[in-house]
Amino acid sequence: MAIYHSISLHNFTLPIKTxxxxxxxxxxxxxxxxxxxxxEPYWAAIEADVDTYLKKSITIRPPEAVFEPxxxxxxxxxxxxxxxxxxxxxxxxxxxxxxxxxxxxxIHLIHAAAHAHEHLPLTDGSGPGPKPQVRHRFGPNIELLTxxxxxPFGFELLARPIGPDGPARPDHPDRILRVMVEISxxxxxxxxxxxxxxxxxxxxxxSRFEFIEYVFRxxxxxxxxxxxxxxxxxxxxxxxxxxKLRNFGLYAGTMRGLMEKKNSGEIENMIRKLKDLALNExxxxxxxxxxxxxxxxxxxxxxxx
Amino acid sequence: MAIYHSISLHNFTLPIKTxxxxxxxxxxxxxxxxxxxxxEPYWAAIEADVDTYLKKSITIRPPEAVFEPxxxxxxxxxxxxxxxxxxxxxxxxxxxxxxxxxxxxxIHLIHAAAHAHEHLPLTDGSGPGPKPQVRHRFGPNIELLTxxxxxPFGFELLARPIGPDGPARPDHPDRILRVMVEISxxxxxxxxxxxxxxxxxxxxxxSRFEFIEYVFRxxxxxxxxxxxxxxxxxxxxxxxxxxKLRNFGLYAGTMRGLMEKKNSGEIENMIRKLKDLALNExxxxxxxxxxxxxxxxxxxxxxxx
Numbered sequence: 001m002a003i004y005h006s007i008s009l010h011n012f013t014l015p016i017k018t019x020x021x022x023x024x025x026x027x028x029x030x031x032x033x034x035x036x037x038x039x040e041p042y043w044a045a046i047e048a049d050v051d052t053y054l055k056k057s058i059t060i061r062p063p064e065a066v067f068e069p070x071x072x073x074x075x076x077x078x079x080x081x082x083x084x085x086x087x088x089x090x091x092x093x094x095x096x097x098x099x100x101x102x103x104x105x106x107i108h109l110i111h112a113a114a115h116a117h118e119h120l121p122l123t124d125g126s127g128p129g130p131k132p133q134v135r136h137r138f139g140p141n142i143e144l145l146t147x148x149x150x151x152p153f154g155f156e157l158l159a160r161p162i163g164p165d166g167p168a169r170p171d172h173p174d175r176i177l178r179v180m181v182e183i184s185x186x187x188x189x190x191x192x193x194x195x196x197x198x199x200x201x202x203x204x205x206x207s208r209f210e211f212i213e214y215v216f217r218x219x220x221x222x223x224x225x226x227x228x229x230x231x232x233x234x235x236x237x238x239x240x241x242x243x244k245l246r247n248f249g250l251y252a253g254t255m256r257g258l259m260e261k262k263n264s265g266e267i268e269n270m271i272r273k274l275k276d277l278a279l280n281e282x283x284x285x286x287x288x289x290x291x292x293x294x295x296x297x298x299x300x301x302x303x304x305x
Numbered sequence: 306m307a308i309y310h311s312i313s314l315h316n317f318t319l320p321i322k323t324x325x326x327x328x329x330x331x332x333x334x335x336x337x338x339x340x341x342x343x344x345e346p347y348w349a350a351i352e353a354d355v356d357t358y359l360k361k362s363i364t365i366r367p368p369e370a371v372f373e374p375x376x377x378x379x380x381x382x383x384x385x386x387x388x389x390x391x392x393x394x395x396x397x398x399x400x401x402x403x404x405x406x407x408x409x410x411x412i413h414l415i416h417a418a419a420h421a422h423e424h425l426p427l428t429d430g431s432g433p434g435p436k437p438q439v440r441h442r443f444g445p446n447i448e449l450l451t452x453x454x455x456x457p458f459g460f461e462l463l464a465r466p467i468g469p470d471g472p473a474r475p476d477h478p479d480r481i482l483r484v485m486v487e488i489s490x491x492x493x494x495x496x497x498x499x500x501x502x503x504x505x506x507x508x509x510x511x512s513r514f515e516f517i518e519y520v521f522r523x524x525x526x527x528x529x530x531x532x533x534x535x536x537x538x539x540x541x542x543x544x545x546x547x548x549k550l551r552n553f554g555l556y557a558g559t560m561r562g563l564m565e566k567k568n569s570g571e572i573e574n575m576i577r578k579l580k581d582l583a584l585n586e587x588x589x590x591x592x593x594x595x596x597x598x599x600x601x602x603x604x605x606x607x608x609x610x
Contacts, residue, residue, distance in 0.1 A: 063494070063495075063499045063502070063503075065499075065502050065503070066494045066498055066499050066502050067494065070494065110457070113453070114453070117449060117450075117453060141505040142502070142505070144422060144449075145422075145498050145501055145502055145505065146498075147453075148418070148419065148422060148452075148456070148493070148497075148498055149493045149494050149498040151453070151456045151457060151493075152415070152456060152460075152488070152489035152490070152492045152493035152494075153489060153493055153494060155457075155460045155485055155489045156485070156486055156489035156490065156493070158485075159482045159483075159485035159486045159489065160482075160486050161482075161483075173478035173479055173481075173482055174478055176478075176482060177464045177465075177466075177478055177481060177482070178464075178466075180460055180461070180463075180464035180485070181461055181464045181465050183457070184457035184458060184460045184461035184464065185457070185461065187457045188453070188454045188456075188457035188458055188461070189368070189371045189372060189375065189454050189457075189458060190368075192453075193371060193450050193451075193453055193454040194368045194370075194371050196450055197368070197370050197371050197447070197450055198368075198370070200446040200447070200450065
């Protein structure tokens with residue numbers, strides 16, 4: 001039986017703005033090699049910090065039968081730049097990295113849970129699509145249950161008063177609650193779950209471009225939008241900044257997802273358009289972090305979607 | 306392949322206090338028929354209110370492919386008294402019903418998600434255990450995904466500022482965050498997920514009494530403890546009251562779960578002990594609501610676990 005190995009879509013709406021204004025020549029669109037060399041360590045450092053935070057949080061403790069596979073599946077899943085973007089957006093608006101760490105970790109855990117359920121050992125690779133390279137240490141029962149354990153644990157990281165490095169939310173519980181709404185929607189009915197639903201729904205239309213775009217937007221774009229908006233909320237951004245960063249995340253995440261499927265001129269065109277749209281949203285932001293965050297689309301090979 | 310149709314356990318610890326004091330004769334242990342007639346409508350009214358709240362919250366809206374099965378699975382799952390107990394505990398400590406409604410709904414959704422994953426149409430009923438009576442309207446892909454959508458939606462109900470009847474959290478965001486930690490643990494690694502893990506782990510020991518007790522405590526007891534503690538937190542209870550109600554919920558939920566397996570003298574003895582322990586925790590509470598809440602163990606046939 002195949003789970004998820006097809007792509008389909010109803011009620012498709014392109015997310016592209018129709019009245020796009022061309023960005024000015026002072027936009028962060030130009031990205032020389034020297035700038036890339038400066039940005040790479042930034043993303044690597046964020047990823048290492050999120051990993052450290054997760055390792056301290058998901059220690060293997062009783063009940064070991066639960067926490068051992070939870071620890072394994074949390075780190076077996078590929079990293080998502082949606083987590084890193086959460087931290088980068090927080091820093092872009094002047095927040096501290098620590099303010100975004102629990103949210104970045106929660107985003108990774110929800111992404112890891114979806115990855116585990118998309119690749120359950122019972123069903124993984126039996127469909128018509130390409131065979132994924134996923135190594136399974138546990139049986140289907142345990143991987144199903146562990147996915148179910150990761151999602152509430154992600155919310156717990158955000159909600160708890162004490163994190164692995166001390167007080168987790170010294171202030172602003174309203175911001176935390178707002179970010180929880182963002183993450184629950186992006187990880188659920190308005191994002192990943194919708195994307196996987198469409199992907200599972202119809203087996204015959206996996207080559208249709210607009211279906212591919214919809215699925216990648218829902219699976220990757222919405223979670224990146226959530227990551228960017230959440231980081232901005234936690235960093236104390238103004239509403240306008242939050243919305244610009246949300247749009248940046250939507251375009252950047254969809255684009256980075258589509259990079260996996262770069263197999264037609266239509267998709268390559270879409271990737272170019274999304275890159276322009278994404279960079280356009282960064283106009284109005286200033287400082288060295290603009291260059292850092294824009295490298296997510298200027299050089300998408302930096303890390304996986 | 307069988308998912309969940311066996312019961313097993315390692316590291317078993319009985320939750321029973323060793324220095325139990327016998328309750329005084331003024332305890333709410335005596336439960337005449339007239340009192341039962343008074344309490345039944347109370348639980349029915351709570352259940353109807355939670356249902357109404359859920360129906361207003363999970364409307365079928367775009368994407369319909371997501372919300373239609375979500376609506377279906379949320380109401381196809383049997384109701385849990387853990388939700389009703391959340392409301393009753395809030396009222397017992399002097400809170401308003403509305404303060405506990407989102408938490409009660411979230412508890413039901415997490416219970417419904419676990420129920421959906423425990424009874425996926427792929428695997429349901431193929432194990433050695435009794436065949437469950439679950440009607441499936443959707444295929445395994447959709448029921449797996451829908452379960453994944455229900456959990457974050459439960460957290461969203463708690464986190465969002467506006468509920469179906471207006472402002473959802475007029476104040477006390479700290480109480481909401483605390484309840485989220487309660488619910489994430491009970492629905493995850495410290496409760497349902499641990500219980501199902503143990504149940505899935507070993508196929509050969511399903512008749513061993515202590516395994517049965519552990520699994521029912523984790524599957525039902527911990528979520529009832531969470532419901533009672535959450536209701537008390539939201540109703541503004543003192544810490545001591547919260548802990549007493551948490552214990553009441555643990556004993557009451559485990560006992561109500563074990564009622565399903567009332568097939569040995571050992572289990573019947575345990576049920577009697579748990580009932581005494583539960584009622585003992587209510588000493589110190591006063592007013593008509595003590596009678597109402599104690600009916601959960603005094604007359605467990607009132608509603609399902």
